Amino acid sequence: MTLGPADDGVGRPLGPVVGIVVVAAGSGERLGAGRPKALVEVAGRSLIAHAVAGLGEAGFTSVVVVHTPGEEAAFRAAVAGAGTDAGVEVVLVPGGADRSASVRAGLAALPGDVEVVAVHDAARAFTPPAVLRAVVAAVTGDVVAAAPAVPVADTLKRVDGHRVTGTVDRSELVAVQTPQVFPAAVLRAVATEGASATDELALVEQHLADGRLEGRIVWVPGSARGFKVTVPEDLELAEVFATR
Template identity: 35%
Template sequence: MAEWLKRLLKRNREQQAFCTAVVPAAGSSTRMGGQDKILLTLGDVPVLMHTLRALDSCPRIQEIVVVTREDLIVPISQLCREGGFTKIKSVVVGGASRAESVLRGIREASEEAELIAIHDGARPLVSQAVLDEVIRKAEECGAAAPAVPVKDTIKQAVGGIVERTPDRSELFAVQTPQVFDGALIRGALAKALEEGAALTDDCSAVERIGMKVSLTGGDYTNLKITTPEDLVLAEALLEWREKL
């Protein structure tokens, strides 16, 4: 039996699992016109600072590892110091792909880390409710991710011609954090990289080795900032949420 599964079965349910949050923030931001989206201002502070505040405030997360590009190590390290965060363990240089970057972050986690929560640096509006639910679920089953039902009808097309219309009731937009047993995701990512597998997200790494991923409730406000329009929407959502 795999070591991660043995741990899962033996875990004392009254004891909270040690969880390390790995924050990939090493992208090229090409769809943002070359600007580093994680350093753009959202509500007077950088996007990444909102993200780290949410993770730092989560009682179920014990430490945070930020993974970024080599040229951003200094500004992001400074941002972490200025933010007054208490759970930042390290800021490390990522790799050539997201999977490689995430794996480097996982390898920086403390030895006692049982769970790894992988959360996009450009998802600054993640709520405590989303964080709590997905971490709890991963603690129970080994792999979990928040998701929301898709709102639009989805068409599958080839060469601009519609081939089929999937049943919308079965379609979900998956968000982050995606949370896994530490040994499971470490092994799955290493295997995917070794085999040159194309991964669309971190769940894909464990799915391809036969592991089931449980979905928990996501939040439509937990958007990923990718384009300039996303930043405008995030500003509006931040203002709206602060008025609630």
């Protein structure tokens, strides 16, 4: 699995060997589609197919898709054409009981020579190829994690129930997207059995805070196109991005 088609002329990649794990095991209850979110179609193509196609356009040649347990046949059909058209080899593995377990399943399916791992959400299927490439390129030197992010536009308030108690300084905040990218050894060290968090950056943050890890977490400019499809209204925006 390499980042892009570039090599040294005899098949060896110029950059690090990159493994891509696409987490697509969610049930999508909030979307209310009655099927796994990644299989919901937008502009005639499933979200997982859009995600695979975008990774291929960014130059990735192989991805591991962590699918909803019991839905392998449906996922295989969904990605078949997208992978072929984009020149991407797709490996399917069933997900676990939660996100962290699904990421571990994806990690276990990667080849042993992978040096950098990118964990991407199928629900962020329209992330631009330039963002995909930029966040992988950011993992260098003492960087132990990187992710695309966008500044927070809304005014944020602290609340106690329905009572507003204060305003949060949004100048120090960004909204993080995926893929989240790590040196392979770092992700394997933090994504251990029993570890659980809303995203993989949080696991790295925990290790940095208690001294089990040293280095920096960085962010690169994300994109409005990297939004996460979560509720039915999001499909309208997804339709716009899928047809432009």
